[in-house]
Amino acid sequence: MIMDNYDQVSLRGAEEILNQIKKKPDSVLGLATGGTPIGLYEKLVQSYQSGNVDFSSVTTFNLDEYIGLPAEHPQSYSYFMWNHLFSKVNIQKRNVHILPGVFNNEQEMITRFEKKLIDCGGIDIQLLGIGTNGHIGFNEPSDHLTVGTHIVELAYETVTSNSRFFNRIDDVPTKAITMGMGSIMNAKKIILLANGKSKAEAINKTIEGKVSTDFPASFLQLHPNVQIIVDRDAASFLVEKGANRISV
Ligand code: F6R
Numbered sequence: 001m002i003m004d005n006y007d008q009v010s011l012r013g014a015e016e017i018l019n020q021i022k023k024k025p026d027s028v029l030g031l032a033t034g035g036t037p038i039g040l041y042e043k044l045v046q047s048y049q050s051g052n053v054d055f056s057s058v059t060t061f062n063l064d065e066y067i068g069l070p071a072e073h074p075q076s077y078s079y080f081m082w083n084h085l086f087s088k089v090n091i092q093k094r095n096v097h098i099l100p101g102v103f104n105n106e107q108e109m110i111t112r113f114e115k116k117l118i119d120c121g122g123i124d125i126q127l128l129g130i131g132t133n134g135h136i137g138f139n140e141p142s143d144h145l146t147v148g149t150h151i152v153e154l155a156y157e158t159v160t161s162n163s164r165f166f167n168r169i170d171d172v173p174t175k176a177i178t179m180g181m182g183s184i185m186n187a188k189k190i191i192l193l194a195n196g197k198s199k200a201e202a203i204n205k206t207i208e209g210k211v212s213t214d215f216p217a218s219f220l221q222l223h224p225n226v227q228i229i230v231d232r233d234a235a236s237f238l239v240e241k242g243a244n245r246i247s248v
């Protein structure tokens with residue numbers, strides 16, 4: 001879906017999530033952080049404040065977290081989620097699942113997270129952003145992709161790009177823990193948001209490129225229920241004008 005601007009991308013993405021919660025009040029949402037979904041979270045908060053949505057039965061799982069940052073660190077993804085969404089709506093703390101950036105037993109923590117995901121019946125709708133290098137979650141380009149939750153070395157491009165949120169590039173963690181490609185691909189529905197010229201090449205490769213571990217987002221071509229919602233800038237490198245392309 002090609003929207004006029006970022007605000008429309010955020011609104012369209014928020015509508016997908018709101019419809020999902022309306023249809024199934026105990027929906028399981030897969031959530032992303034980063035710059036892209038901030039507008040969408042604002043729309044969800046506005047909708048909650050207007051009395052149009054109830055998060056009390058909603059469960060969430062976040063895609064990823066930086067290794068080494070405790071939940072209370074202002075750049076942690078846990079902090080991001082509470083700041084932008086969770087503290088502003090009536091979600092129950094026990095229904096929020098975010099991988100910890102600091103832990104004692106890696107295997108035990110991963111097993112617990114994945115078991116919760118299975119016990120909840122899987123993700124109804126997974127929200128994704130995309131890295132300029134094609135990463136989704138922090139599944140970075142590689143000669144192989146990992147199915148389950150795992151620790152990754154962040155690509156140099158990712159560290160550079162995320163340094164805009166830190167004082168110095170040296171402060172950006174170089175490792176993260178992320179849901180794997182299998183967990184993402186298991187979601188019943190996926191919505192990927194992107195805006196701006198810097199994402200145009202990535203969106204082109206996601207939709208029109210070959211499916212390759214060198215560009216993880218290209219695997220979304222194999223998922224039966226994906227919506228890619230972009231602004232005109234992010235859509236500007238698309239070549240094919242397929243029948244399933246909607247310009248709004
Ligand atoms: C964040 C995540 C990442 C981001 C991606 C784009 O939880 O999983 O894949 O979605 O790095 O980040 P922004 O939106 O900052 O361009």
